[in-house]
Amino acid sequence: MAYGHYDAAGMAARRHRAIKILLAGGFGVGKTTLVGAVSEIKPLRTEEPLTARGARTDSIAGVERKTTTTVAMDFGRITLREDLVLYLFGTPGQERFWFMWDELALGALGAIVLADTRRLADCFPAIDYFERRDIPFIIALNCFEGARRYAADDVRIALDLDPDLPIVMCDARSKESAKEVLITLVEHVLSVADEPVSSSGI
Amino acid sequence: MPSNDERWLDAEAGPVVRPYALTRGRTRHAGEAFDLVATVTTTGGRVADPGALAPEHISVLQLARVPTTVVDIASDVDLPLGVVRILLADLRELGLVAIRAPVAAKPRQIDRNTLREVLHGLRAL
Numbered sequence: 001m002a003y004g005h006y007d008a009a010g011m012a013a014r015r016h017r018a019i020k021i022l023l024a025g026g027f028g029v030g031k032t033t034l035v036g037a038v039s040e041i042k043p044l045r046t047e048e049p050l051t052a053r054g055a056r057t058d059s060i061a062g063v064e065r066k067t068t069t070t071v072a073m074d075f076g077r078i079t080l081r082e083d084l085v086l087y088l089f090g091t092p093g094q095e096r097f098w099f100m101w102d103e104l105a106l107g108a109l110g111a112i113v114l115a116d117t118r119r120l121a122d123c124f125p126a127i128d129y130f131e132r133r134d135i136p137f138i139i140a141l142n143c144f145e146g147a148r149r150y151a152a153d154d155v156r157i158a159l160d161l162d163p164d165l166p167i168v169m170c171d172a173r174s175k176e177s178a179k180e181v182l183i184t185l186v187e188h189v190l191s192v193a194d195e196p197v198s199s200s201g202i
Numbered sequence: 203m204p205s206n207d208e209r210w211l212d213a214e215a216g217p218v219v220r221p222y223a224l225t226r227g228r229t230r231h232a233g234e235a236f237d238l239v240a241t242v243t244t245t246g247g248r249v250a251d252p253g254a255l256a257p258e259h260i261s262v263l264q265l266a267r268v269p270t271t272v273v274d275i276a277s278d279v280d281l282p283l284g285v286v287r288i289l290l291a292d293l294r295e296l297g298l299v300a301i302r303a304p305v306a307a308k309p310r311q312i313d314r315n316t317l318r319e320v321l322h323g324l325r326a327l
Contacts, residue, residue, distance in 0.1 A: 016302075019312065075273065080326075103237075103238065107304055107305070108309070109320070134310065
């Protein structure tokens with residue numbers, strides 16, 4: 001490589017692949033903990049202009065006055081290889097943050113729905129969301145101390161899930177456990193991925 | 203019953219700020235939309251009037267000397283995503299950065315080889 005020469009072509013050839021994985025679930029279910037257990041946590045803020053109904057818009061000399069609320073997101077990075085990076089996004093469960101989901105979900109590898117057996121209903125909206133958009137997902141039951149252990153099949157019935165959809169028990173605090181959850185998701189995505197279409201025309 | 207304002211402005215929503223001062227009030231960027239894991243790389247181009255760039259533009263350019271995703275840039279410069287997007291679109295318009303779409307833009311679009319590589323990578327963690 002010539003000194004001082006910017007090798008743009010070389011950079012482009014070594015494609016940097018960034019892959020999104022979503023982590024959904026109700027408030028307090030352990031999303032932040034899980035992201036922290038398995039990835040390098042990074043601060044990430046997003047924002048939303050507040051356009052409260054009834055709020056007057058002051059327009060002074062064409063300068064838009066915007067009040068914005070910033071939202072801190074759970075965001076973690078797992079560098080698998082120099083050119084292959086996983087990004088974990090914790091999607092806030094509250095309805096008012098759903099505007100962010102569509103963008104996060106675009107092209108995502110898949111999603112993990114983290115559930116607490118004491119509050120299973122909290123993950124219904126997430127399940128509906130991923131089912132409607134054909135985004136592959138798995139359920140991870142965060143086994144809180146003191147929570148009754150349910151059999152995966154009971155949870156499957158309670159959540160009305162497909163028999164092939166993986167349900168894993170996890171401890172969101174443990175790196176190994178969080179890793180297993182991610183591995184289960186990728187294996188699931190591989191199992192449901194269409195086989196490559198033969199180009200030979202047979 | 204809480205008013206609409208109170209419902210939005212709880213501690214979890216974060217402080218109310220005006221980060222768009224940096225973007226001179228713009229809340230949408232020009233040009234083609236890009237994903238938050240799109241890869242940004244400097245083109246090596248030069249700008250005729252460096253005074254047109256804010257210090258934040260310069261910070262972004264420095265990070266993008268090696269291919270870097272939009273979210274990593276936002277996190278590293280510690281600015282909200284929407285603001286960073288506008289700065290990036292400015293730089294793209296000036297021809298200073300190229301923004302490359304990520305591997306997938308639709309569900310189930312990541313190829314099997316990449317999925318296998320991800321799996322191996324995770325197992326090796």
